[in-house]
Amino acid sequence: MNVLCIGNSFSVDATRYLHRITRSQGEKITTVNLYIGGCDLETHYRMMLSKKKAYRLFINGEDSGFDVSMEEALFNRRWDVITFQQASHRSFDFESYEPYLSKLAEYVRLCSPKAKFFFHQTWAYEDGSPRLFDVAGFEKSSEMFCAIEKAASLAAKSIDAQIIPCGEVINKLNSVVSDKLWRDGFHLSKGLGRLAAALTWYRVLTNEKNRDISFTDLDEYVSDEDILRAKACVDGIEL
8 A cells, every 4th residue: 555645744753653563464555755844735735836846755654865846756656545634733723724725635636546535633732832822722732632623524524535533542542641642742752652643544544453463663662551552542443
């Protein structure tokens, strides 16, 4: 399965371990991220029009060192899955999604007519993070997630996409391991946070449960108990 993410650092976080998880299961998902830090849908749309080589290419969770345009990436191979997302600082405001998301989806569909669309529901900022109130305007992480959930649902319906509910999983896991999910208040931790997100992508893309996955080759230590908690949260989501 070939997966192209039109995203930013949040899609890099979410797919860091996805290829390696599938490989450990005897499967293969190749992930390619089009990365611009903090990139929102409006900027993706402008990059689509300009055809600039503005994206750093991440392949299977690793920085390739190459810069590409969106057009080059779309025609690089036959994509089975293409994902979209909004930047975290605008993820809770559906009005910021349009008209850019619809125009992007239309263009991508012309370039990759057989690809299935998914919308990456990103996560809220950590409780206590200055960004939670100063940037997003929320008092609690759970409040920000509820707004993201509503906006992502509308976005997915507007482009006929299935949701990858990372925000839901992180919100649930936050209730039991809150101090282990973020590394700076908004990006996921390199251990448990990124693992939970990758397991969510695996669950949605393959429709398989995570309980038999033995992959533990993480960039940061995660206890067996926390891995089990993450798997339980992911396997509990409704597809």
